[in-house]
Amino acid sequence: MIIEGRNAVREALASGVTVEKILVAKGAEGSVSVLVAQAKQAGVRVVFADKSALDRVSVTKHHQGVLAYTTEFDYCTLEDILASKRGEHHFILLLDEIEDPHNLGSIIRVADVLGVDGIVIPSRRGATVNETVVRTSAGATAYVKIAKVGNINDAIRALKEEFVTVYALDMDGKEIASSRLDCDLALVVGNEGKGVKALTRKLCDGAVSIPQSGHIDSLNASVATGIAVYEVVRQRRER
Numbered sequence: 001m002i003i004e005g006r007n008a009v010r011e012a013l014a015s016g017v018t019v020e021k022i023l024v025a026k027g028a029e030g031s032v033s034v035l036v037a038q039a040k041q042a043g044v045r046v047v048f049a050d051k052s053a054l055d056r057v058s059v060t061k062h063h064q065g066v067l068a069y070t071t072e073f074d075y076c077t078l079e080d081i082l083a084s085k086r087g088e089h090h091f092i093l094l095l096d097e098i099e100d101p102h103n104l105g106s107i108i109r110v111a112d113v114l115g116v117d118g119i120v121i122p123s124r125r126g127a128t129v130n131e132t133v134v135r136t137s138a139g140a141t142a143y144v145k146i147a148k149v150g151n152i153n154d155a156i157r158a159l160k161e162e163f164v165t166v167y168a169l170d171m172d173g174k175e176i177a178s179s180r181l182d183c184d185l186a187l188v189v190g191n192e193g194k195g196v197k198a199l200t201r202k203l204c205d206g207a208v209s210i211p212q213s214g215h216i217d218s219l220n221a222s223v224a225t226g227i228a229v230y231e232v233v234r235q236r237r238e239r
Contacts, residue, residue, distance in 0.1 A: 011139025028065030081118030105136025106222035118145035173207025
């Protein structure tokens with residue numbers, strides 16, 4: 001996998017991800033000198049090349065003069081996420097066919113900043129961790145546990161067996177601020193266009209919504225997730 005951009009490469013080096021080689025654009029040495037020093041200290045090979053060489057291999061076309069070649073993303077299991085808690089209670093996000101890699105990357109960034117234990121994504125019909133996701137997450141993919149499962153509904157059943165309350169994030173749900181969220185909790189975020197599937201919502205313990213008063217009748221998936229996750233964190237801090 002190729003990681004692009006200064007923040008993403010910096011976090012990859014800091015997190016212990018296996019970085020095989022770093023490619024730096026000639027002329028950008030000064031602006032990424034700290035990164036270069038960090039890579040050399042870690043024993044990572046640094047290669048200086050013309051910017052056109054980076055442009056050719058760049059996926060996002062926003063490499064900022066530095067690329068890192070790493071091993072493929074290492075997914076974990078749902079059990080791995082359940083085995084680790086960043087707070088008193090579990091807090092897990094399940095993404096029901098989020099397709100836009102920019103949305104996935106933004107959600108991963110939110111999860112890292114606000115202390116989510118992990119994210120569950122489907123192995124099919126949804127975005128997976130790629131170069132665009134890593135860059136959009138600003139390197140947060142190096143820190144957030146992400147499980148890829150065959151079926152989101154099976155994951156919901158498994159979580160409920162572990163006494164984790166599962167809520168769907170849905171426009172027709174109960175207002176999120178009036179819902180009790182300071183418990184072992186999982187939030188299901190639906191597809192950008194179709195939302196949470198009917199069967200998936202039925203499996204959940206309930207649904208929560210974000211109140212809206214403007215002219216636009218929906219929020220971007222990653223923005224909605226950010227608002228919902230913050231409300232969970234807010235309740236947990238105040239209770």
